[in-house]
Amino acid sequence: MTRYTDVAPRDLEPRCREAVAAGARMQFVYAWYPDGSRALDDTQPMEQTPTAELRYIVHAAGEHAPQIWRCRPGAQPVPSLAPIAPLLSWHEREVTDLCGLKFKDQPQPGPKVLLPGAKAARPPLLPGPPAPLTYVREPYILPEIAGAAPDVQLLPFGPVRAGVVESAHFSFYYIGEAILHYHPQLFFKHRGMEKRFEGLPPPLGAVLAERVSGVGSVAHSLAYCQALEAAAQCEVPPRAAWLRVLLAELERLYNHLHYLGHLCHTTTLKVGDAEGHYLEELAKQINCRATGSRFLRSLICPGGLRREPGLEGLAEPLARLRAEFDGYAAMLESSTTHLDRLITTGVLGKQLAFDQGATGPVERASGIDRDPRRDQPYGAYRELPPRVAVRDGCDARARQQVRIEEIEHSIELIGRVLEGLPDGASRAECRPAPGSEGLGWAESPRGSVYYAVHLDARGRLARVKVKSPSFSNWRVFAHTVHGTNMMDYAINEASFGLTIAGCDR
Helix, strand or coil: CCEEEECCHHHHHHHHHHHHHCCCEEEEEEEECHHHCCCCCCCCCCCCCCCCEEEEEEECCCCCCCEEEEECCCCCCEECCCCCCCCHHHHHHHHHHHHCCCEECCCCCCCCCCCCCEEECCCCCCCCCCCCEEECCCCCCCCCCCCCCCCCEEEEECCCCCCCCCCCEEEEEEECCEEEEEEEECCCCCCCHHHHHCCCCHHHHHHHHCCCCHHHHHHHHHHHHHHHHHHHCCCCCHHHHHHHHHHHHHHHHHHHHHHHHHHHHHCCCHHHHHHHHHHHHHHHHHHHHHHCCCCCCCCEECCEECCCCCCCCCHHHHHHHHHHHHHHHHHHCCCHHHHHHHCCCCCCCHHHHHHHCCCCHHHHCCCCCCCHHHHCCCHHHHCCCCCCCCCCCCCHHHHHHHHHHHHHHHHHHHHHHHHHCCCCCCECCCCCCCCCEEEEEEEECCEEEEEEEEECCCCCEEEEEEECHHHHHHHHHHHHCCCCEHHHHHHHHHHHCCCHHHHHC
């Protein structure tokens, strides 16, 4: 059960220090407007600006459910907690950009989501009609390199990149092939997804959640629906909970296979590139056979499933996929030219991974033994706990090994679901009361997804906060680039399995 605690602004810093010293992890912070949760429309503007409330999501060591700290600063300054918990820095800057709240002594002041020169007439996430944005040309300011020699060069790369790679702008300061400093600029295609939830009926929100990140449709819809189910105190039928595990592990399969193929592409292992994407295609055909959707959409809904997947004859193609994957994995782990490019590339130490908020396979490849499916179990993962793959190599090779092992574990979990699936209903009534709220989470192929859901007085969505794993891992990634070389950059980025859509939202 999630615990709520009211914390005054002056108590945030000591409370955070105490929690971090005890091994807790500050997951994220967001803002919402309890006073503005009534329905608004274009003809009914707010009489006065509503008061923002901050919510800090904290996972204490050894506790299954997170804690939620509620802080209503009013006119009081809010201290930045980033000096204590560095992973909060990007979240605080996002709150400033989208909700207008500023944090005192923020170590990285400046816009994060809004691009340089963008100005909002009012905070974009204030309840009501979307705020118009204006743009003024401003110089792109980069950090200075102290004592930089004349031969230090600047390489601006993007935002348009080759092929179908998502838009982002990266600035490299380098000498020869050595990267001195790396400065990423994301959010060129920020879609305002959290604002889009506002005013929707809760069931329709599940359709939108599936489209926040296309390759994480199951994880996003699952976290969203579990947040609604927590608000409604709805118990999902066992059969639906087991089938949700099957869908989540099918999603992990095709994502990890795509990852391995793409990683081989960056190391120029052409056979591994082709075979990885071939196996990904087999996995997507299994998805389509079971659900009618290669991306496993339109099944998960509040209370369970809209309809059941077709499971008949699924065991045979899964067995064939496993047999072909075993040979592929052995090839990847014995190809010296491939491994030479991965070993010691993109080193992310255990403490740095924890402090900066790494999640999913990235953190587990840095020696952090953490997986919400086991440690904060949800749904049928309580009865079907996964084996957790952990490596302490901290490099691109370790990140490959974690994903290889997770593919094996996912196939095993799917087999356990097919063998032991309980009978019964696959959906229960889920009607959260007006004014209620809930928090849900799921472990996607890239890491932890969180949804915080608040309903207004009509029972419609007043605020939906989305914390996606790529938002966290893009922040971490930059720390592995400084001091490396240009030839390894593409390999390092591929080894993180990042998506920009999942970050920009």
